[in-house]
Amino acid sequence: MKKVLLVMLCVLAMSLFAAAQNYVPDTDVLGAHNNGGRGCAGCHQPHSGAGGAGGNAISGQTSDTKNSGDDALFGQDLGPLYGTTFNFGDKGEFAVTLPAFAAGSEEIRGIAMCLACHDGSVAKGAMMDGNAYEQRMGLLPAGYGTGKIPTLLGADGRGTGYYNDHPVGAEASLGAAHLDSSLLGITLTTDKTGISAMTPKGAYVDFVGNYGYPAIAGTPWAWGVGIDPATVAKIGTAKNPAQPWLGNYTENDAAFVACTTCHNQHSMNVYKSLANKGGIAGDGGNKTYRTYFFVNAPYNVGATAGVITGTGFNNVASSATQFCRQCHFSTSNEAYGQKTIQTKFQ
16 A cells, blocks of 8 residues: 555656756747847837838838837838738638738737748848758757758748748637637637636646646737637627538637747747746746747657656657647547646656
């Protein structure tokens, strides 16, 4: 009996250790966004917006001279992006048309500001090498691959533009990812100003216990998903009266993924969990985890080997796999009733 108790205590201790251990990075957390030494000023200009950054590096001029720098002191030229339609994912089935400038716009802050540097097709003014910093600096785990990982989405060497890039914008909603708000998953409470609360329910509660929902929960200053006001107005009405099986619009159909859902542009290699927004596997918040590629959650591409408890490799899920399951919950272990698969974070 004592031996059984001892084993159980060891298993529990290992489980808690796996969830709560802190990762301390050994490189500057801003990583590639140090911009060759320019640091914060590479994106944000405390004076004169894009003019303070020297203007558009390609044209020598700034397209948007009226609004440049008016939101987040952003110092790259957003002008070429206004009104441009990008056809993302699955042969371009998820289209997003970027609006004209509006301070606080979730499309501007969460998509356009990212593409101002990472497009390379329409917005060509960014000072970028075009391939992943972590790879060039030898920071990725051994065996990751040797081909250059592109960082310019619209100029990645393929002729199909954004077809092979994850969708963002109003059509890339949590509803489109089949994260249902009425049966399981996350129930969002919305109003005209955006999201006021998130509540995990059903089997998603088990997933939150094993990983969390950090990307959807976002950061200390904003939720991880945007809200489309046009879809908010349709909540409760039929998606298509001729196809009643499609159901009604829900809050999850209004909540859309932006670039900043998956990425925290201010931290390349470490994620700090939030006590009041999803947390990580019940860690209580304020724990740090390894991540790569500015991913806004634990996303450790090196956490694919070894075990936490037991004797088989398949009793753990890599944090890199769990990250995707936050939205694509139907592919998770918990969606199939398996509640005991733990997350391998480090």
